[in-house]
Amino acid sequence: MFQDSDTLVEEKPRGCTRAVGMLKAVRGGKAKLRVSKDGTPEAHWVACMQAIHSASDRKAFAELFRHFAPRVKAFLVKSGADMSMAEECTQEVMAIVWRKAALFDPSRASVATWVFTIARNRKIDALRKQRRPEPEELTWGPEAEPEQADIISFQQESARLAKAVAALPEKQRVLVEQAYFGDLSHSEIADSTGLPLGTIKSRLRLALDRLRHAMT
Amino acid sequence: MTIKHHLTEPILMAYSAGTLPEAFSLVVATHLSMCEECRARAASYDAVGGAMLDGATLDMDEGALEATLALLEAPVERPIKADVPADAVFPGPLRDYVGGDLDAVQWKAVGGGVRQAILPTSKDASVRLLHIPAGMAVPDHGHRGTELTLVLQGAFRDEEDRFGPGDVEVANEDLTHTPVAEEGMDCICLAATDAPLRFSGLIPRLAQPFLRI
Numbered sequence: 001m002f003q004d005s006d007t008l009v010e011e012k013p014r015g016c017t018r019a020v021g022m023l024k025a026v027r028g029g030k031a032k033l034r035v036s037k038d039g040t041p042e043a044h045w046v047a048c049m050q051a052i053h054s055a056s057d058r059k060a061f062a063e064l065f066r067h068f069a070p071r072v073k074a075f076l077v078k079s080g081a082d083m084s085m086a087e088e089c090t091q092e093v094m095a096i097v098w099r100k101a102a103l104f105d106p107s108r109a110s111v112a113t114w115v116f117t118i119a120r121n122r123k124i125d126a127l128r129k130q131r132r133p134e135p136e137e138l139t140w141g142p143e144a145e146p147e148q149a150d151i152i153s154f155q156q157e158s159a160r161l162a163k164a165v166a167a168l169p170e171k172q173r174v175l176v177e178q179a180y181f182g183d184l185s186h187s188e189i190a191d192s193t194g195l196p197l198g199t200i201k202s203r204l205r206l207a208l209d210r211l212r213h214a215m216t
Numbered sequence: 217m218t219i220k221h222h223l224t225e226p227i228l229m230a231y232s233a234g235t236l237p238e239a240f241s242l243v244v245a246t247h248l249s250m251c252e253e254c255r256a257r258a259a260s261y262d263a264v265g266g267a268m269l270d271g272a273t274l275d276m277d278e279g280a281l282e283a284t285l286a287l288l289e290a291p292v293e294r295p296i297k298a299d300v301p302a303d304a305v306f307p308g309p310l311r312d313y314v315g316g317d318l319d320a321v322q323w324k325a326v327g328g329g330v331r332q333a334i335l336p337t338s339k340d341a342s343v344r345l346l347h348i349p350a351g352m353a354v355p356d357h358g359h360r361g362t363e364l365t366l367v368l369q370g371a372f373r374d375e376e377d378r379f380g381p382g383d384v385e386v387a388n389e390d391l392t393h394t395p396v397a398e399e400g401m402d403c404i405c406l407a408a409t410d411a412p413l414r415f416s417g418l419i420p421r422l423a424q425p426f427l428r429i
Binding site: 058061062065066068069070071072073074075077078086087090091092094095098099108109110112113114115116117119120121123124128129130131132133134135136137158161162164165166176177179180181182208211 | 225229230232233234235237238241242244245246248249255258259262263264265266267268269270271272273274275276277280281283284285287288292307308309312313337338
């Protein structure tokens with residue numbers, strides 16, 4: 001099963017502005033940043049995605065594969081897949097990365113986030129045997145090519161978020177990881193760790209507050 | 217559309233983590249199709265998931281890359297996209313489950329002029345469309361688990377507040393309310409609950425005549 005009901009209900013959005021701050025949309029306005037330095041790993045993965053999309057570049061794909069496939073496999077095993085299923089699903093996830101390369105928008109998601117969403121959907125399909133309803137694509141009129149400045153500022157935001165996640169205190173990081181990678185409700189995490197449910201909820205909240213704070 | 221009532225943080229996080237039952241995910245996906253704000257918040261949770269991916273690694277099998285490249289040779293079935301009716305009432309994810317728009321719903325009367333249609337999802341929770349005639353009160357009902365109610369058309373009021381198109385009410389077992397559909401327009405909602413469906417006798421039926429569970 002999933003979250004116990006009180007966990008889901010408890011936190012009403014407190015004037016939603018607070019939540020949006022975590023990774024603000026960086027399109028337009030003063031958020032535009034000048035190109036400072038290039039060659040960040042994220043810029044490299046974005047270049048690989050573009051090479052796959054525009055030139056069916058197998059070398060770029062091999063690079064992405066070597067980096068992301070072992071991470072996706074670990075994610076699937078932590079989520080309850082056995083080794084052979086995780087191996088098979090990871091190959092399918094990476095094949096989808098290739099096929100859907102055209103849909104990747106570097107001004108809206110990092111490559112890691114995009115790979116995560118594909119892996120998550122495969123997990124729901126293969127492990128939980130459920131469909132995954134996805135929101136409708138919003139149509140904003142003709143889709144313009146994302147601005148380079150947007151892409152770069154988004155990459156900087158992603159890098160900050162990754163740093164903030166890495167800097168979380170161990171206890172909080174473990175809980176965030178369990179919330180994402182496990183298939184346990186908060187009360188099941190309470191059972192398996194022996195921690196009171198209240199402690200788990202407050203640690204998760206602390207972790208998320210810390211991430212938001214790092215992004216503002 | 218001015219949406220006042222949004223999804224809670226834990227629900228958005230669970231949707232992003234992929235741990236919600238399908239019935240709840242359908243309500244979330246439908247709300248996100250109507251609400252830019254929650255969509256941005258959901259994207260933030262996806263970003264956290266992406267950042268978490270950069271933790272552990274597990275070696276792939278020998279020859280995994282070649283096997284994956286071989287997968288790319290296989291022909292791909294392209295899903296056929298149905299045309300979106302210009303005046304669609306239901307957002308895309310809901311149309312997928314109904315098999316069409318409002319006019320395709322197979323309603324069943326549940327008493328008091330209220331009609332419902334249960335949509336097919338996994339069994340760990342259930343989701344239904346409700347059609348409540350304008351001005352009609354839905355009998356008092358408690359919730360045995362979590363209930364998410366999203367308004368698609370019209371509006372209802374209960375002891376808590378008013379809920380209009382796009383608004384979502386998140387209720388648990390503490391809330392006993394009497395929703396009343398506003399005058400003027402019939403109210404259509406999408407409601408998911410993880411209460412176990414019990415058919416064990418007369419009393420639960422009498423206790424929840426409205427939902428017939």
